[in-house]
Amino acid sequence: MPSTVWEILGVAATTIGAFDLAGGFLDASIADLRAQGRLGLLAQSSCTCTACSAAPNGVPTGQ
DSSP states (O other): OOOOHHHHHHHHHHTTTOOOHHHHHHHHHHHHHHHHTOOOHHHHHHHHHHHHHHHHHGOOOOO
C-alpha cells in the first residue's frame, strides 16, 4: 500500500481514539516516507506517532 494510505489510516485512527492502531499504521508510513524523502508528511506522521505512543493508557493528555 502507498505510504500516504498508511498515513491517512493513522490519522483517522487517531481521530477516533484508536491510538494502538494508529501507531502501527503510522510506523508503516514513516519508513516509506523517509525512503521517498517526503519530509512534510514524514514530520506529520512522526509527530502523530510519537503522541500516540506517549499517551498513557491510550489517552493523550495534551501536555
